[in-house]
Amino acid sequence: MWGTPLVILLCGGGLFFMIYSGFTPFRYFRHAVDVLRGKYDDPDDPGDINHFQALASALAATVGLGNISGVAVAIATGGPGAVFWMWVSAFLGIATKFFTCTLSIMYRGKDSEGHIQGGTMYMVTEGLGKKWKPFAIMFSIAGLFGALPIFQANQLTAILRDVIYIPNGWVTAEAHFMGDFMTGMVVLAIVSLVIFGGIKRIGKVASKMVPAMVVLYVGVILVILSLHIDVLPYYLKLIVTDAFTAESAMGGALGSLIIVGFKRAAFSNEAGIGTATLAHGAAKTKEPVREGLVAMLGPAIDTLLVCTMTALAILVTDVWKTGDDNGIVLTVSAFQEALGVIGPSVLVLCVTVFAFSSLFTYAYYGTKCLGFIIGADKQHYYNYFYVASIVLGAVTTISSVINLIDGMFAVMAIPTVVTALLLAPKVKAAAKDYFSRLDTFEIYK
Numbered sequence: 001m002w003g004t005p006l007v008i009l010l011c012g013g014g015l016f017f018m019i020y021s022g023f024t025p026f027r028y029f030r031h032a033v034d035v036l037r038g039k040y041d042d043p044d045d046p047g048d049i050n051h052f053q054a055l056a057s058a059l060a061a062t063v064g065l066g067n068i069s070g071v072a073v074a075i076a077t078g079g080p081g082a083v084f085w086m087w088v089s090a091f092l093g094i095a096t097k098f099f100t101c102t103l104s105i106m107y108r109g110k111d112s113e114g115h116i117q118g119g120t121m122y123m124v125t126e127g128l129g130k131k132w133k134p135f136a137i138m139f140s141i142a143g144l145f146g147a148l149p150i151f152q153a154n155q156l157t158a159i160l161r162d163v164i165y166i167p168n169g170w171v172t173a174e175a176h177f178m179g180d181f182m183t184g185m186v187v188l189a190i191v192s193l194v195i196f197g198g199i200k201r202i203g204k205v206a207s208k209m210v211p212a213m214v215v216l217y218v219g220v221i222l223v224i225l226s227l228h229i230d231v232l233p234y235y236l237k238l239i240v241t242d243a244f245t246a247e248s249a250m251g252g253a254l255g256s257l258i259i260v261g262f263k264r265a266a267f268s269n270e271a272g273i274g275t276a277t278l279a280h281g282a283a284k285t286k287e288p289v290r291e292g293l294v295a296m297l298g299p300a301i302d303t304l305l306v307c308t309m310t311a312l313a314i315l316v317t318d319v320w321k322t323g324d325d326n327g328i329v330l331t332v333s334a335f336q337e338a339l340g341v342i343g344p345s346v347l348v349l350c351v352t353v354f355a356f357s358s359l360f361t362y363a364y365y366g367t368k369c370l371g372f373i374i375g376a377d378k379q380h381y382y383n384y385f386y387v388a389s390i391v392l393g394a395v396t397t398i399s400s401v402i403n404l405i406d407g408m409f410a411v412m413a414i415p416t417v418v419t420a421l422l423l424a425p426k427v428k429a430a431a432k433d434y435f436s437r438l439d440t441f442e443i444y445k
Contacts, residue, residue: 006410007259010272013417014092017099020424024431025098025296031438032293040290046108046116047284051294054283056210057364058276058295060357062302068351069155071310072330073402075320078260080235081242083311085261090303093271094296099420102292102427103127104277105285111376118281120274120416121372127423136372139274139415143369146408147275147362149191149386150393150401155328156355157183157394163332163344177395184394188387190356195363195383213353214306220346221309224338228316235315271299273409274416278365289434292427313338359390 025032034040041050049057074082100120109122121136128135157180165171171179225232243257270276280295310331314320319333328351335343363386371379393401420427 006413009417010096010413011089011092013272013421014089014096016421017095017424018092021095021098021428021431024435025095025293028293028435028438029297032297035290036294036297040287041284042286043284045284045286048282050284051291054280054291055294055297057282057361058270058279058298059210059214059301060361062270062276062298062358067302067306068310068331068347068354069151069328071307072314072320072328074260075311075314076330078257079242080238080311080315080320081244081257082261083239083308084243085258086303086307086311089261089271090299090307093299093303096271096417096420097276097298098292098296099424099427100272100274100277100416101280101295102288102430103420103423104281105283105288105291106426106430107423108281111371113376115376117368117371118283119278119368119372120412120419121369122281123277123419123423124415127426128419132419135415135419139412140369140372142408142411143275143278144366144373144382146273146405146412147366147369147386148389148393148405149359149362150389150396151405152355152358152362153184153187153390153393154396154398154401156187156351158398159328159332159344159348159351162329163348180395181391184391187356187359187394188390191359191363191390192383192387194360195386196380209353209357213350213357214301216346217350217354218305218309220335220339220350221313224313224334225316227338231316232312235312238315239311270409272413272417272420274412275362275365277416278368279361287434288427289431292431362386 036051036055038050038052071083071086074086100123103123104118104120107123107126108116108118109126111117120139124132124136124139160183161171161176161179165176165179166173243261276295276298280291283291283294285291313334314330317334317337319330319337322330322333332344332347335347337343339346363383366386367379367382370382
């Protein structure tokens with residue numbers, strides 16, 4: 001699925017959105033922060049959660065193990081140059097999220113119970129018409145499996161096993177199935193307490209967990225970088241030079257390297273995949289452009305900040321040269337090399353919180369997809385399927401997990417980006433109107 005056509009769709013779509021908008025969203029980052037802070041919140045606006053909770057919920061899904069393990073996998077398979085293409089994808093993703101999440105508010109629909117809903121499937125049916133509904137069904141079916149928690153459960157189990165269970169003799173490297181199974185059962189129980197409360201409870205939990213963990217994680221990596229400040233300039237330069245030569249990996253196959261970078265970035269910030277439209281579509285607002293502005297902050301925080309921190313920690317500690325392609329193991333090694341015995345413990349804390357925050361939000365995505373297919377009154381059945389898959393993810397192999405999620409994300413990207421391209425003139429017109437009112441202070445009234 002992740003061949004040249006899909007990369008062209010995501011990359012070309014993001015480039016089109018950036019140029020077509022005249023880079024306008026990029027000039028309003030400060031205003032986006034004001035919106036995020038709640039300066040324009042109106043509790044009477046339609047929707048379920050405020051702007052901050054919407055972004056926190058979306059970031060709960062993206063600022064997770066994709067930033068910790070996914071980045072490590074990208075470097076292990078593509079070398080330092082893969083990070084550069086993740087950066088490129090993030091800048092394009094800013095424009096993509098502005099367009100897709102503006103549309104998620106502009107073309108909200110109603111589910112079978114008459115409740116207002118947003119997301120790619122409603123963008124398709126409300127924006128393009130009912131004849132496009134097969135496109136919406138395609139997205140929703142892929143969303144049922146793309147939103148499964150198997151990657152998060154797998155990597156959380158892996159780090160607990162390698163850092164806690166095996167060193168303490170609770171399990172062995174050869175016999176750890178029961179330990180993994182019990183971890184999966186505990187995670188299942190904790191996740192169940194939150195996800196059955198719906199998006200309002202998820203938004204409240206995520207808005208408290210995500211900011212604290214991002215600050216802690218970035219702060220710890222800044223310590224790691226300060227301890228290796230002498231080699232930091234070298235690796236920053238290598239990221240750029242290796243992006244065009246790929247001499248350190250993949251036999252110099254530049255095209256394959258670009259695909260690795262974009263695939264891992266898509267898994268990290270999910271720009272163009274369509275998952276964020278489900279979270280931002282639930283925001284309380286009457287101004288679609290406002291939510292687009294808030295959503296575009298996601299790739300900046302997720303990829304340009306958090307992913308870059310992870311990548312630099314892995315590079316400056318030289319653990320990326322070990323040849324290990326297990327993402328979480330590489331990141332653990334980087335923390336241990338720099339911080340000693342305390343390093344893995346700090347990473348376990350961050351991974352645990354990031355994993356749970358992702359697990360909470362993905363459940364909401366899946367229920368919305370199922371509700372669109374078979375009716376909102378039955379969407380809660382997805383949660384049972386969802387929590388059961390946590391145990392499966394805990395005991396299965398990482399390669400199987402990544403292949404399934406990557407494939408489903410690829411399917412979800414097609415209707416999301418194509419719909420956004422077809423409806424781009426609507427976004428441009430709305431943005432022109434909004435920013436003209438903003439510039440003349442009308443929007444403050």
